[in-house]
Amino acid sequence: MKQALTWRLLAREWRSGELGILLMALVLAVSVVVGVSSFVTRLQSALLSESARFLAADMVVVSRSPVPEAWISAAHEQQLQPTEVVGFPSMAVADIDHMALSSIKAVSLGYPLRGELLWSSEPYGEVLATGAIPGAGEVWLAPRLFSLLDVELGESIFVGEQPLRVSGAVRGEPDATTAVFGFGPRLLMNTADIPATGVIQPGSRVEYRLLLRGTPEAIASFTEWVKPQLGQGQRLDSVEGAQPSISETLDRAQGFLLLAGSLAVVLAAAAITLASRRFGERHTQYVAILKSLGAQSPEIASLYGRSLFWIGLFGTLIGCLLGWVLQEAFIRVLGSLLPVEPGAAGLKPILIGGVTAAVCLMFFAWPPLRRLGQASPLRVLRADMGIAEAQRSSDFLMGSVAIVALMWWYSGSALVTGAVIAGLCVVMGLGYMAANVLLSGSRSVGGFAGSLWRVALAGLQRRGRANALQMVIFAMAIMLMLLLSVVRTSLIGQWQAQLPPDAPNHFLMNLAPEERPELQTFFADNEILSETLYPMTRGRVISVNDAALPRWEELEEDGAPRQREANFTWSDEIPTGNALVDGEWWTADTDQPWVSLEEEFASDIGAAVGDRLSLRIGADALEVTVLNIRAVDWQSMRPNFFTVFPRKVLEAFPGMYMTSFRLLPEQKSLLNQLVGVLPTVTVIELDIVIREMRVVIDQVARALELVLGVILLAGGLVLISGVRSSLDGRLRESALLRAVGARKGMVLGALWVEFLVLGGLAGALASVGAEVAAWGLQTQVFEMSWTPTPLMWALGPTLGAVIVGALGVWSCRRVVNVPPVVILREV
Amino acid sequence: MIKVSQLLKTVPTADGDLTILHGVDLEIAAGTSAAIVGASGSGKSTLLGLLAGMDVASAGDVWLDGVNLSALDEDARARLRAAKVGFVFQNFQLLPALTAKENVMLPLELAGIDEAGSIAERFLGEVGLQDRLAHYPTTLSGGEQQRVAIARAFAREPAVLFADEPTGNLDTRTGERIIDLLFELNARASTTLVLVTHDERLAERCDQRFSMSAGELFGP
Structure with missing residues (x-):
């Protein structure tokens, strides 16, 4: 087929709106994936910076001997900002009757590189972030040192041989939990005064810390350079290990966000499969006409292949753009809540979006379109001919492998992928069993029921195979939404339990x-x-x-x-x-x-x-x-x-x-x-640390809720696509019922029953699958204890029935508002 | 032009194979018209599908313009259809996404003809739809849609035109006008016309009349 003709057919297809449905599904898929993954990437870097506060730096070189000068020069060369901290236990002496073993921390200009140093003018006075450090010849004391040493502001104490003037109380250090230097109360001084104290002798227990701040790339490159040179008693401390409870919170949040992203991929694939199936089914007749006019299979394949290529290209571009808008909206919503400017998302989310689009198109959109090439031209004479079912199971298998690979790549976790897949397998397995049993049994029940039920249940059974598939897809979407809600609730619940409002501080x-x-x-x-x-x-x-x-x-x-x-x-x-x-x-x-x-x-x-x-x-x-x-x-x-x-x-x-x-x-x-x-x-x-932890947890919880919202939206759109995928058959039958005199109430009632039954069953299946996946995620991924969620068992079928029922009837509402002949002509 | 020998078509059903055509023999000379009449379910549409190379026989041969269709695969048969065959269907089979003109242009474009647009306009003019070029099928009446289908069938100047119940979906008066148009264009282009119908009056206008009953062909 000539290129120009392909373009013209493509343009005409576009005008007819059919391609739009597929394009919309793809745009949805790509934008959700790009949006969530950009947001996750930016949030991760923001949260990493947040947790960097607990290290007072992005990375720290810890050493029992002074950090080599060459390392400091190298840090400067790598565009890193360094500052030195020296810690050791020593006596602080006010006079012969007042001395106390103190945990001494000497800091130099620039400290802290992340977070804030808190100061007050009197021992337990108003806390201020001054942005300063003790000057040379000065010390800041922990509040209780004032009473232990019996000193007041402006008086002098001795550290070794050096007198130092007390110029304030140290009330909070960002790295208080990671740079301890013994058990005594804190004494903060300037590194410039250390030589004069004379307390550091060979054999003294001293910890030298070189704090570094810079871009992740610079940190990574410095780490690579310095690691082989680390000697005995030297190590690198990174943000991940800085504050175990915060780091665990962030790990779990990250796990959750990646899980959400993976679910977005599955939902995207489901939406595309549904849209593409509908496109394929609606185009079988179209292809039969083209073939009766002499178009050959390769030309048909080329027509739809090119169409798909352009849809893929435009869909990915628009999706990336919308995804960017989506994540920007997230960041705006979080806005002031984020402690630091969120980092750049980089190109990875775009790559993820592109690969997701390519995989979804290749394995989920292309098979139904490829089968169009096999459509028999005889359909122009016999409209009741079925659609080729060949190779569907191999397509399904390949698609499943692709989706597992994509989820794995995206989440970077076999456990996350495994738990979700286990839940999905349960849904699919049980789904087909339940569909066969219930849908075949429904007619005998319908036989005894009134005509509304008879019509509805007969409808369910007649489209048994399509209904089973539709039910499984509904169940999958509901399962993923339930799963994410359950995991979010238990994560946030656990975080809040960790820091109850009345916790000792x-x-x-x-x-x-x-x-x-x-x-x-x-x-x-x-x-x-x-x-x-x-x-x-x-x-x-x-x-x-x-x-x-x-x-x-x-x-x-x-x-x-x-x-x-x-x-x-x-x-x-x-x-x-x-x-x-x-x-x-x-x-x-x-x-x-x-x-x-x-x-x-x-x-x-x-x-x-x-x-x-x-x-x-x-x-x-x-x-x-x-x-x-x-x-x-x-x-x-x-x-x-x-x-x-x-x-x-x-x-x-x-x-x-x-x-x-x-x-x-x-x-x-x-x-x-x-x-x-x-x-x-x-x-x-501990009140300051607790307050900071609360801030982090609140921010993370809010971010999780936003992402959950987007995934729920994507799930909702899959449900809409699912309902739409069977719309033509239902519209035709309902129009026929209307044509033979069925009242509006009966047609609507039958649709309600049909969709309520489908949605309810799907919701029940989803509850089982979500429970299985939640068990896997909570016990294996989030290292939390698992408890069953009885609410979900009630909520799944109810929500399923209500949402699918309402969506279904809403999508079919035209059938009672428009003359049946119009509907019959259209479908 | 068309020659059929011992054509057999069986289809698998739940109760075993069902024979739709029982060894049909048929010959239609070039430039003539032939009607195949019969009741619903007699097998006439199946025969038409086989004659046009849209289906494959279980046994027997179909020669179309000297080419044995049984020896061709689907794509080769599609090329043959593109080159020599035109169709008019009971349900018109216009593409709803295309305008009347675009529908007529489609087979011309598939055959790689450059002036598809002007040819389409000319043929739509011949069927009296010169002011309906940009209309979509859903905005046309049944008769108008069938006229678009006729224009589409003749625009390619096919050697053979197959018509499947061309008046089946039209009222009597419109049907008659459509038939007049079909025969008029057919006479002008010297096309071989094969018409499947259960309308005896229509069959009588053809040079040959075959009748089909329970998968067997009788006549002329």
Whole structure:
């Protein structure tokens, strides 16, 4: 067929609106995929920057010796912004009676590279982000150091030999949880003063941190350059490991977004398949006429092949454009909520959109069109001839393989893909079984029912095969929508449970036993909610099974077993929120020398159940046997312990107490009173960290809801395509019914029943499939516990029936408003 | 022009093979007209499909202008249709997306004829639709649609014109005008006309009359 003729036919096809349906499905597919994937990419980079706050940088080189100058030069050359931090424990001395072991952090200009350093002019005064650091000759003290050292603003203290003037209180460091430098309260100073202090000597326990900020590419290239040069005691810390609970939140959010994107691909493929099938069916007669006029199969194939090519090209272009608008709309909606300017999406989303379009067209749109070439010209004489069914199963198989590959590529996770595919397989398997049983049984039921039911159920059965397919597609779309809703609800629920509104936001440590009544009175007087008091004593694990452990600074390789210092506590029962991983818990009154270890702590010292540990508590030695290993939920804001002993084993050792409590923002000034009453206690302020975590979680939750909305929209459009795909047959039959005198109510009623039954069945199947997929995703991908969702079992069939019923009847409404002859002529 | 020998057509059904044509023999000379009459279900449309090379016989041969259709595949038969065959159908079979003129142009374009547009206009003029060129089939009456179909069939100047119940969907008066038009154009172009109908009056106007009953052909 001549090129010009192909163009003319294509133009005429376009004018007739038939190609428009296919084009719309493709545009929908590409725009959803591009939109969601661009949004995900941009959000990921924004969230990564957000979590970079917990590192105060995009990446950190951690070293036990000064970071080589060459590395700093290299960072400059790679367009990275560096700044140095030095951390070590040392005594801060005000006078001979007032000294305190402090966790000293020396920072240089530029710190922090991400996030903000918070300061106040008095110990628990109003918190400000000044954008400054302590100048040379100055220090900022943690609030409790003021009382421990008995100093005020403007006075001087000594670090080593260097006097430093107190110029403020340090109230929040973005990397407080990742750069610890010992257990004492924080003292922030300038790196310029370090040499004068003279405290850093060979063998001192010092951590040097080179903070780096720059584009992901520059970070990646520097990482590649520096990694082979890392020596003993040197490592790279990246954003991913910066703040476990935030990183886990982001991981799950990312998993969810990628899941959503994959579902968008499946829905897109479904929409295209439906549109293309309808196009193919409507064009069989068209092709028969062309063939009767002498067009040959290759010409027909070429006509539709070219049509598809141009549809693909235009669809992809328009889809990419709309996808861009979509993600821009997302970003606008989130707008002020995003903590940092979202990063660029890059070209990958466009590539994903293009590949999705190509795969969808090749495996889902092309087969029905290719079959058009095989249409018999005899149809011009015999309109009742069927449509070639050949090769449908192989097309389906190839399409399925393509879609699995696409989902896998898109989500980058075999588990995500596997869980969704498992759900879809359940839907398809059960769908065909249910369709066969129910649709074949429906007629016998209909035989006893009134004429409306008889007409409806006969209709269901007559189009049995098409109905089964349509039902499976409805079920798939509903399943994907239910699945995403369930996963979103449980993710957000879990995040919120992690940080309940009344969670304790301060820790209090170093409370002497005799101070307990005083503290309890203080809490009661000021209506402060607190947890129970936990006994606590500080100790060190020296050896395991008589094999001495090296000290941290003697360690030859990172990760090898080493001595660990920890807070020891005793408890009759397993602490709340802890779970036994190995071994068993002791009885309350035991005096056996046992210990319970937290799993990572056990791995750090290289101990397992049954091992003997030698401990040192102050000057005393203690021998115990590991009775069990515990998993601890570190995300809970409760006091958690690495090592727990039976009461009778630890009671004899001198110890202090700790607790956690909740302070409202307006109660903040009570802290000054508290450290006035109990000057030796340590108060750790977690309220700022918790507030920041809440912000991140709220943002992520909002993003998930937006994406869910888009996927629901895509699912809705698949349902519309599904209803449309069977429209001609239904319109024709309804018009015939009208022609033979059926009343409007009966025709509409029959349509309602037909679509309600289809939708209800599809919804029921979808609930089963969504439950299977949700189980897989929650247990395998999101590492959450799975609980069945009874609401979904009720909601699936109800929503299915209502939505499909309403869409179906709405799509067919013309049949009762337009004279039947017009409908019959059109279809 | 058309020669058929021992043509057999069976189709598989749930109850076994069903024979639609029982060894049909037929000869129609070039430039003449022939009518095949018979009741519904007698097999006349099946025979027409086989004569036009739109279907494949189970046994027997069909020669169209000296070419044995049984020896050709579907695409070769399509080329033959494009070169030598025109159709007029009971249901008109116009493409709804194309205007009257575009419908007539279609076979010309498929055959690669450059002046498709002007030829289409001329033939639509001959069937009296010169002012309906840009109309779509749904906006034309049944008679007008059939006239477009006739213009489309003759525009290619085919050697053989097959007409399947050309008046079946038209009222008597319109049907008569359509038949007059068909015969008039046929006489002018010396086309071989094969007409399937159950209308005896129409059959009488043809040079030859065959009748079909239960898959067997009788006459002339």
